Amino acid sequence: MGSLDDLTPGKRTEGLLGHKGQVIKACVVLTAKLFFADPQWIIPSIIAPFIFTLVAFFLFGGQAASGSFLLYLVLGSGLMGMWGTTIYGSSNSIGFDRWNGTMEATLAAPIPLSWIALGRVLFNTFEGVINALFILAIGLVWFQVGFSLVSPGLFLLASVSTFLSLSAFGLLMCTVILLSRKGGFITNSMEIPVYIATGTMFPVSILPLAALPFAFLLAPTWGIEAIRLSALPGYVGLVTNYWTDMAILAVETVAYLALAFVLFKRVEAYAKRNGTLEEY
Amino acid sequence: MKSTDSSGAVLSANSRLRMAYRVFKGAFFFGRKGLIIWDSWEMWVMQIVITPIAQIGFFAFLSIYLNYPSSVTQYIVIGNAIQSMSFSAVFAVANITSQDKWQGTLPSTMVTPANRVALFIGRAWFQVLLSALIAAAGLVYAAGLFGVSFASADFAGVAVVVLLTSVAMISFGLLISAVGLYMRTALIVANIFLFVTLLLSGVNFPVSALPGWLQPVSWTIPLTYGTEAIRMAIAGSSLSALLPVLGEEALDGLIVMAIGYFLFTGFESLSRKTGRFEEY
Numbered sequence: 001m002g003s004l005d006d007l008t009p010g011k012r013t014e015g016l017l018g019h020k021g022q023v024i025k026a027c028v029v030l031t032a033k034l035f036f037a038d039p040q041w042i043i044p045s046i047i048a049p050f051i052f053t054l055v056a057f058f059l060f061g062g063q064a065a066s067g068s069f070l071l072y073l074v075l076g077s078g079l080m081g082m083w084g085t086t087i088y089g090s091s092n093s094i095g096f097d098r099w100n101g102t103m104e105a106t107l108a109a110p111i112p113l114s115w116i117a118l119g120r121v122l123f124n125t126f127e128g129v130i131n132a133l134f135i136l137a138i139g140l141v142w143f144q145v146g147f148s149l150v151s152p153g154l155f156l157l158a159s160v161s162t163f164l165s166l167s168a169f170g171l172l173m174c175t176v177i178l179l180s181r182k183g184g185f186i187t188n189s190m191e192i193p194v195y196i197a198t199g200t201m202f203p204v205s206i207l208p209l210a211a212l213p214f215a216f217l218l219a220p221t222w223g224i225e226a227i228r229l230s231a232l233p234g235y236v237g238l239v240t241n242y243w244t245d246m247a248i249l250a251v252e253t254v255a256y257l258a259l260a261f262v263l264f265k266r267v268e269a270y271a272k273r274n275g276t277l278e279e280y
Numbered sequence: 281m282k283s284t285d286s287s288g289a290v291l292s293a294n295s296r297l298r299m300a301y302r303v304f305k306g307a308f309f310f311g312r313k314g315l316i317i318w319d320s321w322e323m324w325v326m327q328i329v330i331t332p333i334a335q336i337g338f339f340a341f342l343s344i345y346l347n348y349p350s351s352v353t354q355y356i357v358i359g360n361a362i363q364s365m366s367f368s369a370v371f372a373v374a375n376i377t378s379q380d381k382w383q384g385t386l387p388s389t390m391v392t393p394a395n396r397v398a399l400f401i402g403r404a405w406f407q408v409l410l411s412a413l414i415a416a417a418g419l420v421y422a423a424g425l426f427g428v429s430f431a432s433a434d435f436a437g438v439a440v441v442v443l444l445t446s447v448a449m450i451s452f453g454l455l456i457s458a459v460g461l462y463m464r465t466a467l468i469v470a471n472i473f474l475f476v477t478l479l480l481s482g483v484n485f486p487v488s489a490l491p492g493w494l495q496p497v498s499w500t501i502p503l504t505y506g507t508e509a510i511r512m513a514i515a516g517s518s519l520s521a522l523l524p525v526l527g528e529e530a531l532d533g534l535i536v537m538a539i540g541y542f543l544f545t546g547f548e549s550l551s552r553k554t555g556r557f558e559e560y
Contacts, residue, residue: 043468051475052338055484059342059356189326192334201338202345 020115027119031093035127046131048191049080053135056201068232074139075231076200079224081135082128082166083194087187089124090170093117094177107272114171114264121170125163154230154242161249162223168256169219175263198224203237219252300395307394307402327410332364332418333425339484340426350427355511357426359483361418362445362510363503365411366474369446373404373453374470377460390548400544401537404450404457411446419510432516441513444526445506448533452502455540461547482507502536505529 056073094117097103107113149155176186197204197215204215215221225237226245240248291299339360343353380386392399419438422428430438456473460466478484480494481503487495498504509525 043471047471047475051479054479055339056342058479058485058489059339059346059348189330192331192338196334196338196341202341206341206345 019111023111023115024119024122027116028123031120031123035123046081046084046134049077049084049131050135050138052080052195052201053077053139068234070139071232072228072235073201074136075227076224077135077139078132079162079198079220079227080195080200081131082125082163083198083200083220084191085128085131086121086125086166086170087173087190087194089127090121090173090177090187093120093124094174107268112264113268114261117174117264118167118171121167121174125167125170128166129163149231150233150235151230155227158223158226158230158242158246158249161246161253162220162227165219165223165249165253165256168253168260171260172256172263175260175267194218194220197221199237200224205238216248217252219249219256222246222249222252296395300398303394304398304402304405307399308405327367328414328417331367332361332414333421335364336360336418336421336426354422354426354428356484357422357428358419358511358514359481359507360478361422361428362415362442362507363477363481363483364418365415365446365449366477366503368407368414369411369449370453370456370477371470371474372410373407373450374456374460374466374473376403376454376457378457378465378467378470381465390551396545396548397541400454400541401450404454407453408443408446408450411449412442415442415446428514430514433514434516434518434522437513437517437519437522438510440519440526441506441509441522444529444533445503445510448502448506448529448536451533451537451540455536455543458540458544458547461544461551477501477503480504500532500536502529502533505532 053073053076056077057070060069060073094103097106106116109116173186173190195201196207197211198218198220199215204212204221207215222240222245225240226242226249228235228237229242229245238245336357339356340353343356377386380389389399419428419430419442423430452473453470456466456469459469463469480487480490480498481501482498483503487498487504490498505525505528509522509529512522512525
């Protein structure tokens with residue numbers, strides 16, 4: 001098969017975005033259309049974080065009267081919401097191809113699957129942002145949390161960086177799901193452990209020592225730390241400061257992306273060579 | 281509609297009972313394979329090992345973070361151990377009718393002259409065993425990983441509570457499954473009820489801590505009685521002392537099952553009239 005450069009130049013293969021950019025854009029748009037055509041599917045990924053937050057609210061009891069405690073909870077639940085949507089979205093972005101019988105057509109497209117998956121995962125994580133904002137809004141209204149941030153600029157930077165890190169992690173998950181039909185197993189198994197390991201509702205410092213390396217390898221752990229440092233007055237988290245958290249977050253995000261692209265190349269080649277995309 | 285044999289003769293009560301038993305047995309054995317990919321070892325690991333430990337761990341760590349005494353943490357651990365059966369008892373059972381829709385087997389199921397009670401309950405019966413197994417595993421983790429003492433426990437009482445709660449929660453799953461017959465999918469409602477028991481059933485804090493208007497709702501859920509009974513059994517209450525609460529749980533389970541059955545037959549009748557088994 002010739003490269004994309006052999007194609008006659010036209011509207012679809014030119015422009016500021018380039019081939020890969022256009023593929024990402026098209027996949028973002030298509031995923032968005034599919035989502036808005038049936039937005040009820042955001043509910044399953046909202047429910048767990050929302051209920052977990054409500055339970056935490058009851059458990060916090062009198063301490064919940066403190067505004068910073070409530071904001072701590074609400075920010076954590078926002079991250080839980082983003083994570084839930086990312087992990088289920090990653091699973092479904094490949095899983096739906098299998099169920100709908102479009103896997104072969106998708107893989108036969110003249111572009112590496114990683115770019116198609118990246119577009120889908122980007123929107124899925126953005127859906128997580130909608131989810132997080134929804135949970136935040138409920139938290140703010142229901143619990144009457146004051147939303148005065150220590151540094152709105154740094155808060156925004158940390159939130160966007162966490163969003164990107166989750167997308168990168170979602171892309172990494174796609175490679176595993178591409179190879180296996182056990183997407184449901186992987187996503188269901190990872191949802192709550194990641195809530196624990198990233199310190200969504202309590203600091204990771206209370207976890208057993210054996211769990212800490214896993215927690216530190218997860219970029220959202222650093223993301224939520226940076227978010228809380230920039231949002232909560234007097235917040236004391238890990239020994240690191242805001243910029244150290246952001247640096248680790250950036251390094252881990254780049255590592256996820258690099259690993260995802262390498263794995264995608266290998267897994268895609270393996271799947272095509274063995275013809276086991278839908279047959280097991 | 282009267283049941284008849286191949287010659288058109290009306291069947292006796294005994295024959296009808298025997299046929300219902302055959303339907304129940306067939307629904308139990310074949311339903312087991314058809315529901316979800318139970319034969320996959322990963323699904324077993326997820327349901328029996330990962331999810332219960334992660335869920336118990338999440339709320340136990342939250343309690344530790346809030347500096348609650350170990351008695352409170354143990355209260356939370358026991359509640360979550362028994363609640364961990366919900367994935368199987370509520371989520372999997374609730375999706376029975378949706379699975380039929382996705383797999384295109386709903387019209388065939390609806391046109392069989394099989395006894396509806398036997399069919400309805402038989403297909404869910406495997407989940408009773410699985411739910412009991414998951415709850416038992418949750419209690420083992422409670423003792424082995426989270427330090428819950430079973431020194432005074434009445435093990436006969438614990439076993440009866442686990443089994444009865446599994447049966448009663450299946451009735452709750454069947455009620456949602458019946459609603460799923462009418463809806464496009466029960467998945468979203470199932471997701472809501474999978475987690476809502478964490479909030480309403482005295483799993484993490486007493487029902488009395490909920491707002492007054494919500495407390496009657498809690499007592500319509502069989503698990504609320506189950507969590508109360510399991511804590512009593514672990515604390516050493518004898519089976520006879522558990523009888524009142526077990527009686528209430530059994531009665532609640534029966535009422536929920538009856539409502540589910542009437543909803544199922546009502547929606548079945550509506551589907552037959554409108555011909556909209558799978559069309560929306």
